[in-house]
Amino acid sequence: MKLRELGEERLVAQLVARCKAGRKVIAGPGDDCAVVAGPGAGRLLLLKTDCVVEGIHFRSNESPLAIGWKAMARTLSxxxxxxxxxxxxxxxxxxxxGREVRWTKEIYRGLRRVADxxxxxxxxxxxxEIEGPAVVSISVVGTVEKDRWVSRDGGKAGDVLFVTGKLGGSIRRKHLxxxxxxxEARWLTARFxxxxxxxxxxxxxxxLPRLAAASGVGFEVDLxxxxxxxxxxxxxxxxDGEDYELLFALSPNDAGSLEAKWRKKFPRLSLTRIGSLQRRSTGSKQQFGRGYVHFQ
Amino acid sequence: MKLRELGEERLVAQLVARCKAGRKVIAGPGDDCAVVAGPGAGRLLLLKTDCVVEGIHFRSNESPLAIGWKAMARTLSxxxxxxxxxxxxxxxxxxxxGREVRWTKEIYRGLRRVADxxxxxxxxxxxxEIEGPAVVSISVVGTVEKDRWVSRDGGKAGDVLFVTGKLGGSIRRKHLxxxxxxxEARWLTARFxxxxxxxxxxxxxxxLPRLAAASGVGFEVDLxxxxxxxxxxxxxxxxDGEDYELLFALSPNDAGSLEAKWRKKFPRLSLTRIGSLQRRSTGSKQQFGRGYVHFQ
Known part of the structure; x- marks a missing residue:
């Protein structure tokens, strides 16, 4: 079987299925970052790697500054x-x-701009070196307090769903x-x-179907x-994909308070209530299109 | 200027020159791993990324199991x-x-074998996906005790130089x-x-010239x-390169004791005294060939 027949999600699931996790691994492949026990108490280590490939994630004639920005920003997201x-x-x-040194320096300038x-x-x-397309791969290590890390799997039936910003049309500009x-995420978990x-x-x-599936619930979205x-x-x-906005679920009791405080703190970034998580039996699993699937 | 005219070492030096290091960064680009302050006391975090590229580091017809082994083992080295x-x-x-799923699973089997x-x-x-050669990139995070990490820059004039194992001919088999x-390294730093x-x-x-330059000394090798x-x-x-053996320097006072203990502990792996570090003015900087330089 070829990779294009299997698709990225099933491929990753099969590849990592046999990787032994140690007792220090709190969340392995499948969530946004890997979460592992750090050497210190109170904090967890987060690990994430991501890459952009010429011809797949960016075009050869795009600004290398923007490509560098994107490569680092995807991982930080x-x-x-x-x-x-x-x-x-x-x-x-x-x-x-044969690539120009200047091109690689511009890539780094973009990387540094986000990193700084x-x-x-x-x-x-x-x-x-490679005899083919360029690749920029970024791995990042960071930390999160034990009582503030959020995964995809804690959603509860009845939770309100929010997204930050606007969705769609990223390819025209925003993806770079x-x-x-x-x-915004740090502010959220400090207060809610x-x-x-x-x-x-x-x-x-x-x-969204991934978040719902990880949480063992269904969902309803007001299109x-x-x-x-x-x-x-x-x-x-x-x-369209590549929105790089946050999607999150919290108790309906907190939703009103969150909306009021958000408007004061982040007046230039919208926060929108888009629906709710539902018990699986009642949740009408709306057909949601398939987003973007690699290798297919 | 093209990458092939600049060479890998100068390229990396130029790319990272403008990256701001924070006070938590103890050793940045230029040593084998990056060394940073960890969240806990007593231990440092080590970070390393490395990649193998089809057509550069491995051939398309080589065993994917061996390619996976190599990709992980290089980083652990x-x-x-x-x-x-x-x-x-x-x-x-x-x-x-269009790559076979089986090929990727064999790569992972090789990765897991070293990792386990x-x-x-x-x-x-x-x-x-890529429209070109395959790439396997590995990033690893680990730790080292503050009083046991070894960099390239602590060599002193008069130190004896040792290498483990045998050198040369790696391409025939050993590089995979x-x-x-x-x-061996953990044993060494626990005792010497x-x-x-x-x-x-x-x-x-x-x-060796890199280790000597980082330490601010010259060297003499008995060819x-x-x-x-x-x-x-x-x-x-x-x-030839790709030996993946250890090269290290320690005081001549410790050399004899090390050799005796090593033979008992690692009877199947040779340890060879190959020369010494010298004051720069007296050290005859032997012409040592250029090893393997990427992009050139």
Whole structure:
């Protein structure tokens, strides 16, 4: 069987199925970051790796500054999803020997711009040659307080679902200059009990079903309530992907208070109530499109 | 300027020059692993990423099991170089959509085989498509006791230089099935004050000058004493690269005791005194060939 027939999600599930987890591994493959016991008490270590590939995640003629930004920001977005603080980054830059040195320096300038903004230190840089497309792979290590880390699997029937920002149309511009929602996630978990959270990378049509499945519940979404990027249709908001906004669930008792405080704290970033989690038997699993699936 | 004109070492130096290090960064790019302050006292965090690229580090027709072994073992070898304990690994597997699923599973079997041997948990697995050669990128996080980490820069004039194992001829077989010298490095730093250490990845001809330069000293090597793989010439032992043996420096007062204890503890792995570090002014900087330099 070829990779394109299997699809990315099933491939990863099969590949990692036989990896032994130790007792220090709290969350392994399948959530936004891996969560492991750190050497100190009170804090957990978060680990995440992500890559962008020329011809797949970016085009050859795109600004290398923007490509660098995207590569680092994608990885930090997964820390936002868990309410983590990213701290240290390792960068692997793979490029053909005929590539201009200037191009690689612009990539790094983009990487540094995001890293500096979130106080992440780039502590290692590997390079390799390739006879083919360029690849930028970023691994980040950070921490989160034991009582503040949020996974995808804590959603409860009745929880209200929120998303930050607007969805859809990312390919026109936003996929190269989005802001990882780290500050917002940290603010949320300092004040509210967030039951489940993730960042929207493949589109809410693919990502919300994952959060619901991990939590063992169904969901209902008010399609008319979905916050859409100007000019985007509902299907585009659901399926385009690369929104890098936060999707999270919390108790309906907290929802009103959250909305009022959010408007004061983040007046320029919308927060939208889009629906709720439901018991599986009653939840009408709305057909949500498939988001973006790699290898297919 | 193109990458092939600049060369890997100068490229990395230029790329990371402008990366801000925080006060938690103890050793950044340029040593075998990055060393950062961990959340707990007494231990430091070690971070390392490394990759293998089809057509550069492995051939398409080579055993994927061996390729997986190599990808993980290369990274763990950098932990050995610092006397660290690797703990958690993130795996990024980039392959064309037409690649057989079986091939990727064999890669993972190779990765797991090394990881299990050294109690490393694979906690994250990313995959991506590429329209070109396959890439396996591995990032590993681990720890080392504050009083046991060894860098390249602590060598002193007069120190004796040792290497483990045999050098040269790796391409015939060893580059795909070598054993990271983690157990040996941990044993060494538990019993001796190792002044400087690294693993030999580009050949001692390229790597020893790096250790000497980092330590601010010169060196002398007895070429006849170099431990050679059967059938290898002295130039091959110096330049072939991918030995993944340890090179280290310690006080001449400790050398005799080390040799006696080593033979008892590791009777099947040779330990060879190959020369010494020297004051720069007196050290005849022997011409050592150039090892293997990427992008050139």
């Amino acid at each position: 997964d820390f936002a999803a868990m309410s983590g603080r990213p701290q240290f980054a390792l960068v692997t830059l793979i490029a053909p020997a 903004r979130f106080a992440v230190a780039i502590v290692g840089g590997e390079t390799s 200059n989005f802001i990882p929602r780290i500050d 009990r967030i039951h489940a959270m993730m960042d929207l990378s493949d589109g809410i049509g693919a990502d 008319k309530a979905l916050p859409r990027t100007r000019g985007c249709s509902v299907p585009q908001a659901i399926n | 950098d932990f050995a170089a610092m006397s660290g304990r690797p703990q958690f690994a993130l795996v990024t597997l980039i392959a064309p959509a 041997r050294f109690a490393v948990a694979i906690v994250g697995g990313e995959t991506s 099935n070598f054993i990271p010298r983690i157990d 004050r190792i002044h400087a250490m690294m693993d030999l990845s580009d050949g001692i001809g390229a790597d 006849k004493a170099l431990p050679r793989t059967r059938g290898c010439s002295v130039p091959q032992a110096i330049n």
